[in-house]
Amino acid sequence: MTDQKSASTTLDEVVDSSTSSNFIRNKIAHDIKENKHGGRVHTRFPPEPNGYLHIGHAKSICLNFGIAAENSGLCNLRFDDTNPEKESQEYVDAIKDNISWLGFQWNGDVRYSSNYFEQLYTFAVQLIESGKAYVCDLSANEAREYRGSLTEPGRNSPHRDRSIEDNRDLFERMRAGEFADGACSLRAKIDMAAPNITLRDPVLYRIRHIEHHQTGSKWCIYPTYDYTHCLSDAIEGITHSLCTLEFEDHRPLYDWILHSVDIASIAAASDLAGTESDYVLPEQTEFAKLKLNYTIVGKRQLKEMVETNLVEGWDDPRLPTLAGMRRRGFTANAIRNFCESVGVARSDSVVDLGMLEHAIRDDLDKNSPRAMCVLNPVTVVLTNLADEHLENLSMANHPKNEEMGRRTVPLTKRVVIDRSDFEAVPPQGFKRLTVGGEVRLRGAYVIKCDEVIKDAAGAITELHCSVDLDTLGKKPQGRKVKGVIHWVSEAKGVPLSVRLYDRLFNVENPQSKDIEDFRECLNEDSLIELSSCIAEPSIVEEGASPRYQFEREGYYCLDEKASSESGLVFNRTITLRDSW
C-alpha cells in the first residue's frame, strides 16, 4: 500500500494552491475535526469500464484524488464492473491510462468490484438469513407493474414471503446456473409503498449467463450497482463516497444495505480488518455533474458518435474525452486547473466553454515555446537582398521566460507570410501589410510593400518588398511601424499540415429537448485541414517541442498519430485570444 505521505507529496505538486472552499471540503474538514473516521480521509474514483473518460470524469477524478491529497488521505481506483454486458478490458486499460496521464496515482493496486463478488455473495446470504432479501420470480416487466408509479405505491411481489430456507436454496441455485437469464432475481425486502421508488424492493442480483472481463465464466449472477457500490466502499474502508446528484435518491438504500449487513462481518472483510481504528461505515455525498455548453458529455452519445463515425474515434481531438483532449494538445495541468476553477457545488450548472479555453491558454502561454508557422502562404520577395542571402537570426523561445532559450531562424530573399496579413484595400485599423505600407517581420526587419504581382486571373502570387536594413533589433528612424507579422523562409521552411478544430456543435445545448437528434446541430466546419502550411525549421530540429505557440496563430500540438514519414501534422489546440 502506498504510504500516505508520498501520495500527498505527489498531489501537492499537481494541485493548484489557489483553492476556494466548497461544501465537500467543508464537510471533510468538519469530519476530521470531529474525528469521525479516526481522522482518516479515504476516497475512491469508481468508473464503470463501459466507455472512455471525458471532461466530466476529470472533475470527479480531481475532486476525489484532490480531496484525499489535501487531507493526507488516500484515493482508490475501483472499476465498478457489475454489468459485464457493457464492459470491456479495452475501457479498463484506457481509463487507467487517462488517470495516470491526468497526474494522479491511485492507492495500491487497481480494485474491481468483481474482486468482492464472493464476499458480496456471502453478505447476500446473510441478508436472506435475516429475512431482508428474497428471491423473486417476477419477470422484469411484471416487476415494473408491481413497482407502482411516481404517484402510486407498489404492490408486494407474490414471492415476497418465501421461507428463508427456500430463498437460500433458490439463491444457491441461481448461482449454480439452474435458471435462465431473467428467470428470477434476488431482491431486498424493504417497502413497496415507499415514496422513494429506489426503496421498493430493489434488485440485488440478476442472472446473466455471460463472460465477465475480469472473472470470466465464474459467475452467472451479477450484483447490481446499489448492492455492490456501498459494500465495496465499506470493504475498502472508504470514508467519503462522492458521487453525482442523480444518486441522491439512492443514499437511503446505500445506508439500508450497509446497516442491514452485520457490521462486524463487514469490518472483518474490510481492508481495515486487524487495524486498531474502530470501523466506521462510509458515507455518500453528492455533487453536481460538470456540464459544458457547446459540447456533449454523455457516454451514450459519445459512443454513438464514435460508432457511427461522426468522429474518428474516442481520441478524436474534437471530443471532450480525455483521450481526445490530450491528442488535441490539452495539458493535464490545464484540465486540473479548469476543474478547480469550476468548483464543486450542488446546483445544476452549465459551465461556459470559455472557462476551459482560458485554462488551456493560461497554461500554454506560460509553457509553450514560440515558433512561426504560416498557414496560408503567399510569397514575399525581399527585393534588396541578394539571391543567395541567408541570415541566421536569433529569436527568444518565449517573450518572458529567458530560461526557455533561443533558436535560430533563417531569413532568405524569398519568404512566405500569411495571405490574411496583406490587404490591397485595408479596412479601418488594419495593422498589417498594405501596398506602400510598412510592417515588421517578427524578429527581423521592417519591410515595405512596393509591388503586388498577380496572375492572369488576378490572384496575388507575389509581393515585392524592400527591407529597411537599419531596423534589426531597433526601431525605424523617424516613424512608427504599427504592425508585426510572422513569416517563414520559403526555402528553409518545413512543410506541414495543420488541423483546425472548432466546436463540434453550433448550439449551446445539443441535448436540449427541442432538438430531436444532436446530429442536426453538428458544426460542419469543426475540422478544417490546411495542407500547405510552412513552418520555421526549428520545429523539426534536435530538441524540438511537441507543442508550440505558432505566433499570432495559436497553440499547436504535434499529432503523432496522424503524422507520418510523408508529412507532419499539427493540431490546433486553441487559437490565441483575438480582440481584433
Added chain:
RNA sequence: UGGGGUGUCGCCAAGUGGUAAGGCACAAGGUUUUGAUCCUUGCAUGCGUUGGUUCGAAUCCAGCCACCCCAGCCA
C-alpha cells in the same frame, strides 16, 4: 399530481445572522517587435418571489414560483 434536490452578476462560485469573495466573459485605459501575454480600472443598494422574525436577513421561519433527478434485473 408522490419523493428527492437546486435557485447569489451573462457563465461558474464563495458566503451558514453583522451589512455581497474570487474566476470566466465583457468594457475602458497602459505596456508590448505576437491585434497575444501582462498591468490598471469598471462591472449585484443586490442574493427566485412574497410575507414574517430581528437593532440587523443571501443567511432564520412560512407561503408561492421556476428548474433538475427518480417508475433499468444500467451505473
